Amino acid sequence: MDYYKGNLASSDFAGVDHKMPFSFPYRQHAYSPFWQAPNSQANFCEEDYIITPYIAEFMNTLTNLIYLFYAYHGIKNNANRKDAILRNLPYLGIACVGIGSGVFHSTLKNYTQWGDDLSMLVATATVIHRVFTYDKSLNYTVIHGLTLFSAMTAFSIWHCVTDELFMHSVVFGVMIVIVRQKTRSVIKVRVTDPAVLKDVRLLAVFGAIFFASGFAIWNVDIMMCNTLTAWKRTIGLPWSFVLELHGWWHILTGLGAYIFIALVEYLTSEEAGQPLGSRFAWPVGYLISSSGKSSSSKINHKHAGINTNKAFEKVKGSSSVKHASGSNNVAGLFGVKDLKTA
Template sequence: MASLGWSYRDTPYDPYWGPTSSKANFCEEDYIVTRYIAELVNTLTNLTYILYAIHGIYKNWGRKDAFLRNIPYLGIMGVGFGSAVFHATNKYYTQWADDLSMLLATATVMHRVYTYDDTPLHAVLKGLGLAAFLTVFSVWHCLSDEIVGHSILFGVMVVLVGTKTRSIISHRVEDPAVKKEVRKLVRWGSVIFISGYVIWNIDNITCSWLTQAKRTIGMPLSFLLELHGWWHIFTGIGAYIFIALVEYLTSEEAGEPLAGRFAWPIDLFLRRPRSTPNIIRTGYGTLSAAPENID
């Protein structure tokens, strides 16, 4: 019996989408809350990706280059929808949507960092080449039913994006104070990503204990122990940080102060200039001069 909320059912609901067939299944119990959603928390936490994507697209409203800026945000939105559909159904074919949307989102950022200073023709040609490669890989991935190649390709793409981003920071940001803030934001993004990965693995390793604890606590407080959902939240924040940072670095705004450019809670990590009076001490007393900005 639950001690702090509603009790879990002894048996799951009859699945609206039919029996689960996906290779991957996570610690959240299937169809335990409703017959229409296999994993409720793992499905709803994908709103993190979608909301950050909407924020990024909204901020670019009215810009001449809004479409190009928004392509990575559309990619992360695709991750949110693809992952939500997968966790809602736990079907084999929807698992493909989850897997491939990760590659698509990373590819959009990769295209941005490697083409931001290209001519439009070269950018289009590189985009077509990348799209062709991903199409061939996706077909092979689905037909061969493999997962190792997908993981390797995703890792390689992330490394390429990270390496190129470091190079762009060195060339596009001259102000030492701004460069320090940019690098701090990169560190925060990395820490958030790694933390999400650790939490996901804790979810895998301690699933039996977590399931018992969730049933003891009861819903809805037990939802806090759905650690794969926290993976979605952490990676959603981390992905937004890198997408928004790449957008900043590859635009005419590169080198300007970062504060005020990012969604909550990222903007909390960034320092805002504050004004304090310039105190001048003399032998006759203390004089206050005009305020000056202190970084």
């Protein structure tokens, strides 16, 4: 199943001139591919081998770095934890997505597409394993992991032998729904503080929005490929990179995947129920801190008011004591022992 017609530069748009200032025109024809002609089922809207002979889809390859960035951040944060191995499995999974997708988009070969497809399932399977075994015994965790691994291996072999895409999409969608439903149930059990619960739910909403936005942009890339390619050639390099919408799919799904992985890690750890704080990478940490400013500001103002009243009462009491003490001293000068009894 071809998603797009590849190498558009060599067919319909070779004569389009760029008009944007401070830009460079596209090549009239693609480079001779280092990896030979693409033979993958999926070929995306970015023109093949138009930037370099070594990378088929330049921006679609480069944007996969976001998966590696978030994987590195998560693994680094768990460096000194006793359960770092289990915590890091989902981050290793998302790193596999970045590597698999990057290799595929740089080569557009059939076998590298299999790696890209299967890495998505592996990453999701690690999250499923974590969210279903965090509170179980070691034996259950191992058996569940082996069962999941066997199922993924069997499906992967079948997927590569049949060279199909439909069932891959179905299985991936089902796995995402399973993670979503289980995560919702874990939130109800593990988070009881209303303020923290609000932040956790908001974080889940952000993740869903990123995923949905990425999917919508990808579909625009599918439906408007010819128009987008003409616009890119009119704009010229490097500004046209902004219109590589499949690259935005990588960025937005990378954000969404990281949010759900980090959220599952939080919910299945001893920190569950505590304020989210600044444990998340940018921009997720910024989104959470910004959303919590208004509520924390109200709390701070409330405490400030209480402290002000207490301080006023303290000062008032201190002034009364000083006044009484001063009056008694004056009375003493006139031979009166205590002004109160005088």
